[in-house]
Amino acid sequence: MSTVNNNFDAINWAEFPDQAGHFGIHGGCFAAETLMEAIDALREAYFSLKDSEAFQAEFDDDLRHYVGRPSPLYHAKRWSKEIGGAQIFLKREDLNHTGAHKINNTIGQALLAKHMGKTRIIAETGAGQHGVASATIAARLGLKCVVYMGEVDIARQAPNVYRMKLLGAEVVPVTSGSKTLKDALNEAMRDWVTNVDDTFYIIGTVAGPHPYPQMVRDFQCVIGREAHEQIQQQTGRLPDALVACVGGGSNAIGLFHPFLADSDVKIFGVEAAGDGLNTDRHAAPLCKGKPGVLHGNRTYLMDDEHGQIMETHSVSAGLDYPGVGPEHSWLKDIGRANYVAVTDDEALEAFHALTRIEGIIPALESSHALAYGMKLAATMRPDQQIIINLSGRGDKDINTIAAIEGIEL
Amino acid sequence: MSRLAGCFQSLKAKNKTALIPYIAAGDPNRSLTVPLMHDMVEQGADIIELGVPFSDPSADGPTIQLSMERALENKTSLNTVLSMVASFREKDQQTPIVLMGYLNPLERMGYSQFAKKASIAGVDGVLTVDLPPEEAGEFCPILKAEGLDAIFLVAPTTIAERIAKIAVLASGFMYYVSLKGVTGSNTLNIKEVSAKLEQIRSMTDIPLAVGFGIKDAASAAAVGKVAEGVVVGSVLVKKIEENTADAEKITHEIGVVLSAMRKEMDK
Numbered sequence: 001m002s003t004v005n006n007n008f009d010a011i012n013w014a015e016f017p018d019q020a021g022h023f024g025i026h027g028g029c030f031a032a033e034t035l036m037e038a039i040d041a042l043r044e045a046y047f048s049l050k051d052s053e054a055f056q057a058e059f060d061d062d063l064r065h066y067v068g069r070p071s072p073l074y075h076a077k078r079w080s081k082e083i084g085g086a087q088i089f090l091k092r093e094d095l096n097h098t099g100a101h102k103i104n105n106t107i108g109q110a111l112l113a114k115h116m117g118k119t120r121i122i123a124e125t126g127a128g129q130h131g132v133a134s135a136t137i138a139a140r141l142g143l144k145c146v147v148y149m150g151e152v153d154i155a156r157q158a159p160n161v162y163r164m165k166l167l168g169a170e171v172v173p174v175t176s177g178s179k180t181l182k183d184a185l186n187e188a189m190r191d192w193v194t195n196v197d198d199t200f201y202i203i204g205t206v207a208g209p210h211p212y213p214q215m216v217r218d219f220q221c222v223i224g225r226e227a228h229e230q231i232q233q234q235t236g237r238l239p240d241a242l243v244a245c246v247g248g249g250s251n252a253i254g255l256f257h258p259f260l261a262d263s264d265v266k267i268f269g270v271e272a273a274g275d276g277l278n279t280d281r282h283a284a285p286l287c288k289g290k291p292g293v294l295h296g297n298r299t300y301l302m303d304d305e306h307g308q309i310m311e312t313h314s315v316s317a318g319l320d321y322p323g324v325g326p327e328h329s330w331l332k333d334i335g336r337a338n339y340v341a342v343t344d345d346e347a348l349e350a351f352h353a354l355t356r357i358e359g360i361i362p363a364l365e366s367s368h369a370l371a372y373g374m375k376l377a378a379t380m381r382p383d384q385q386i387i388i389n390l391s392g393r394g395d396k397d398i399n400t401i402a403a404i405e406g407i408e409l
Numbered sequence: 410m411s412r413l414a415g416c417f418q419s420l421k422a423k424n425k426t427a428l429i430p431y432i433a434a435g436d437p438n439r440s441l442t443v444p445l446m447h448d449m450v451e452q453g454a455d456i457i458e459l460g461v462p463f464s465d466p467s468a469d470g471p472t473i474q475l476s477m478e479r480a481l482e483n484k485t486s487l488n489t490v491l492s493m494v495a496s497f498r499e500k501d502q503q504t505p506i507v508l509m510g511y512l513n514p515l516e517r518m519g520y521s522q523f524a525k526k527a528s529i530a531g532v533d534g535v536l537t538v539d540l541p542p543e544e545a546g547e548f549c550p551i552l553k554a555e556g557l558d559a560i561f562l563v564a565p566t567t568i569a570e571r572i573a574k575i576a577v578l579a580s581g582f583m584y585y586v587s588l589k590g591v592t593g594s595n596t597l598n599i600k601e602v603s604a605k606l607e608q609i610r611s612m613t614d615i616p617l618a619v620g621f622g623i624k625d626a627a628s629a630a631a632v633g634k635v636a637e638g639v640v641v642g643s644v645l646v647k648k649i650e651e652n653t654a655d656a657e658k659i660t661h662e663i664g665v666v667l668s669a670m671r672k673e674m675d676k
Contacts, residue, residue, distance in 0.1 A: 020543060030512060030539045032468035033575075034586055037566035176474055177464060186467040193468065194589060196566070293512045293539065294465060306486035307517030308464040 008263040008336055016330070021210020021297075023330035029209040031296045035189070038196040043211045045116050050218060055111065062107050063222060066140070067097045069104075071223075073230035073387070079357045086240065086380035088373060090360070090390040091227050091255060100363065100392030101223060101251040102133040106202055108219035110137040113200035120144040120199045124188040126153055126181035126247070127318030127365060128160025129392055130204030135169035145169040148187040150180040153317045160396050178311040181247075181321045185295050205248025206325030209296030213325050220254025227387055228258050235385060241266040241376060244389035245368040246286065246339065247319035249328045251391035256337060257327075266338070269328060270372040272314035273341035283312035285324050286332050286339035299326040315344035315400065316364035318392075346371040348404065351394065363392035364400065412505040412533045413558050413581035416455055417616040417637055426633035426674055428453055429618055430667060431509065431642035433460035433476040434493055435485025437653040443496050445660060450504050452664040453671030458536075458640060461490050461510030468538045472643040475650060487514045487523070491530040498531035507534040507560055507581070520548050524555040534558035534581040542574045549578045562586055565605055569612070576613035582638060583609065585619045597622035603635040625666075626673035633674040641670065 021027045031039055049055040063069040072092045080088045093101040106123075113121055121143050125131030131147040138145030147164055151173045154161050164171050177183040185203075192201040206213045206220070231239050242259060244252035246269040259265045274282035282288065285300040292301040294309060302310045302322040314320045331337035342350075347364060350371035355361045362370060366389070373388040380386070394401075402409050410418070420427055430449050434442050446457050462480035466473060487510075494506055508527065515523050515537065527535065535557055540548060542561065549559045558581030563572060565588065575583065587602050606617055618638030623629050629639045648662040 028544050029541065030544055031541060032538050033541060033562035033567060033571075034468060034564045034589070036541060036564070036571065037568065176471075176478070182465060186465050189467040190470065196589060290517075292516050295467070296539070301513070303513060303517060305517065306488070307514030308462075308481060308486075309513070 013260045016327070017210065017214055021214065023327050024333055025291060026299050026326035026329040027210060027213055027297050029296060030293045030298065031209040032193070034193045038192065039209055041116070045112060046211050046215050049112065049115060055115070058111055059108055062111070063104065067103050067107065068095065069222065070226045070230070071095050073227055073234065075234065076358050079354065080377065082357060083374055083377050085377040085382065086384040086386050087382065088377055089231060089239070089385060089387045091223060091387055093223060093251060093389060093391045094360070094362065094366070094393035098129070098133050098136050099395065100129040100133070101220060101254060102130045102204060103136065104222055104254070105204065105216050105219040105250060106130070106133040106137045109200070109202040109215070110141055110143070113143065113202070114141060116200065118198060118200035120146070120195065121202050122146045122148070122188050122191050122199055123202045123204060124148045124181065124184035125204060126184070126320060127316065127363070128153065128157040128164065128396060129318060131169070131171070132160050132163050132167070134202050135164040135167035138169060139167045146191065147171050148174050148184040148191070150174045150178070150184050152179040153181065153184070156400055157317055157396055158399060180312070181317070182295070182309065182323070205250045206253050206327060207248045207295055207297055207299065207323055213297065213327055216250050217253045217257055217327060220250050221257050223251065223254035223389065224256060224258030227255060231385070231387060238262055238265055239387045240380065240384045241268060241386040243268045243270060243369050243373040243376060243386060245270045245319060245365050245391060246324060246328060247272070247283070247321050247365065248323070249325035251389050253325060253327055255387070255389045256331070260336060267331070267336065268372060268376065269337055269339045270368045271339060271341040272316060272319035272368055273343040274313040274315070276343055277341055281313035282341065283314040283320050283322065284341040285322060286328060287341045291329065294323045297326045299323050299329045300332070315347065316368065318363070318365040319368065340372055342368050342371040348401070350374055351401065360390070361394040362390055363394045364397045366391045411556065411558055411581060412503070413456065416505050417582065420455060421637070426636065427455040427618065427638035428629070428667065428671055428674060429456045429458055429638050429640040430454050430645055431458040431460060431640060432645055432649065433462055433473065433480045434490040435462060435480030435483045436476045436646070437479055437649050437659065439483050439485060439489065441656050441659065442493050445663065446497050447500060448660050448664060449667055450501060452667040454504070454667060456505045456507060456638070458507045458509050458642070459490060459494070461487055461508050461514060463511040463514060466511060470643065472646050472650065476646045479653065487518055491526050491532070494532050495530040505533040506531065507536055508532055509536040510538065512537050512540050520551045524551045524557060528555035528557055532557060534560045536560035536562070536584060538562065542578050545578055560584055563609060565589060565601065569608070572609055572612050576615065579615055582616040582618050583613070584640065585609065585617055585636070586621045587619050587632070588622045597628055597632070599631050599635065602632065606635055626669040629670040630673040630676065639670070639674065641666070
């Protein structure tokens with residue numbers, strides 16, 4: 001499957017995905033006929049608006065004044081020095097309004113929903129960051145909002161559940177299957193198919209049927225575009241490597257995509273190894289899975305020998321997903337990006353390190369990127385530099401951390 | 410002629426409509442499925458739709474979803490389903506069988522391997538819910554090479570251009586989803602169904618079966634007047650759900666529903 005090609009200069013990155021949403025063998029539109037009209041309407045609306053100057057201006061204006069962009073690129077000098085390797089720069093998506101990169105995409109999709117005349121938005125959420133971002137934009141635009149969330153995730157992300165309710169959203173607990181993100185996605189699709197006339201489905205990651213992976217990527221690319229400019233302003237050159245965590249993979253693709261053509265920049269996506277890749281308790285489809293079809297696209301998946309989707313495990317709810325965005329699958333196949341994994345324990349260690357050394361409490365999801373970034377930086381020279389995407393802040397995770405340490409809050 | 414085409418042709422000659430019950434294979438246990446299939450034929454079923462359990466049935470409602478969860482707890486794999494069909498064929502070589510499910514288990518087995526095994530087992534048609542015609546270019550020819558019919562869904566929202574695209578690939582019959590929503594949803598508007606079926610008929614002469622929202626003998630008969638086939642699923646699966654531990658009661662209650670539908674449809 002893996003055709004590693006080191007001549008990336010020949011690739012025109014703008015040509016991917018193709019018109020039907022394919023990235024190599026991955027992506028596409030594997031949806032039930034009952035959803036096709038809604039997907040066609042979405043595709044048409046998106047492609048007619050995406051290059052419109054007025055739409056872009058509206059989007060950019062919201063990112064600037066409502067989200068607070070551009071987010072800083074922060075040189076973590078103390079931490080870099082302590083590690084003793086490459087200089088680490090953190091892309092501070094944790095400083096966005098609502099505390100994570102998710103808001104970039106929900107603003108884009110909600111603007112699209114408004115242009116399409118939809119009055120109700122639905123969303124699925126794992127860690128709750130995408131649910132909060134959706135509830136936030138729904139409140140601002142006066143749209144009704146329903147968020148589907150697995151029962152297991154509701155229990156481990158209680159602060160975010162309450163935030164969504166405060167924002168006026170209805171949070172529907174999902175009790176089917178593994179009661180996590182994948183089941184929330186199933187339930188949101190069922191809602192969409194039943195209420196297509198007035199409802200817009202805001203998918204939170206770069207997965208789902210075409211055009212979602214492309215559309216969500218386009219909205220998240222603001223991360224990478226800013227970082228591309230900021231690192232050159234601050235250091236006069238491009239980074240040697242990029243690191244981001246990958247669940248569905250939206251913060252990662254947002255950082256990576258604007259650097260794909262810079263073939264000297266190495267790219268690392270970090271999956272959740274949970275208890276370890278050699279156990280069956282992890283969430284690392286790119287490291288350990290095979291291509292298959294789930295939630296509207298072909299991509300690397302964690303399934304059993306009969307094609308049933310497996311339950312995944314990660315300490316981080318946002319990475320606890322058996323699939324991954326199809327563009328990552330393709331970047332893996334062609335060898336442009338490297339996909340690695342870190343365990344729950346390694347992520348927790350990085351969580352504490354950043355908190356104590358830099359005074360920044362990172363999300364558990366982002367802590368996976370930090371953990372690999374630490375290891376990578378240690379193998380590099382101090383005159384080299386890497387950008388780690390700090391995709392979200394860790395306030396939502398303090399209950400989980402406290403519970404792991406046996407502390408009752 | 411395929412078993413499905415033959416079935417619709419002989420029903421047409423008798424001025425009858427096909428009654429097509431759906432159950433998920435392996436629900437409530439693996440040993441009841443084949444006897445239940447035989448019994449459904451005795452109670453008036455013309456074609457059997459056998460659900461292939463999948464962990465993430467996102468186009469199905471809660472009833473079918475729970476049914477698939479029970480079947481998976483019983484370790485019903487695609488291989489298990491195929492051996493059930495083979496076992497059914499030992500006694501019944503006539504009743505067409507359609508497998509209905511999702512793509513990933515078929516991908517994992519491999520399209521060619523699946524088509525070969527299904528054909529040998531005695532499967533007649535395959536409906537893959539999450540495989541629209543745009544992505545079916547590789548799969549359909551493989552099915553056809555093994556003499557299997559490719560069944561596709563058509564929805565109330567499917568525009569003419571897509572119906573034409575589906576008609577090119579479809580054989581056996583087309584499955585018209587009578588209402589917006591997931592399996593087991595409410596309310597069925599016969600007038601709307603009938604108008605859409607007319608539109609489809611103007612583009613293809615493939616038999617049309619209607620499913621989603623058929624709950625009782627009256628709705629089955631009403632749909633039977635405008636379609637060549639009536640698919641009934643959630644109402645039967647509900648009987649299994651209510652009596653998981655009582656095989657006799659399941660068989661009896663499903664039989665009562667089907668024979669009432671048969672009677673009303675044949676009036």
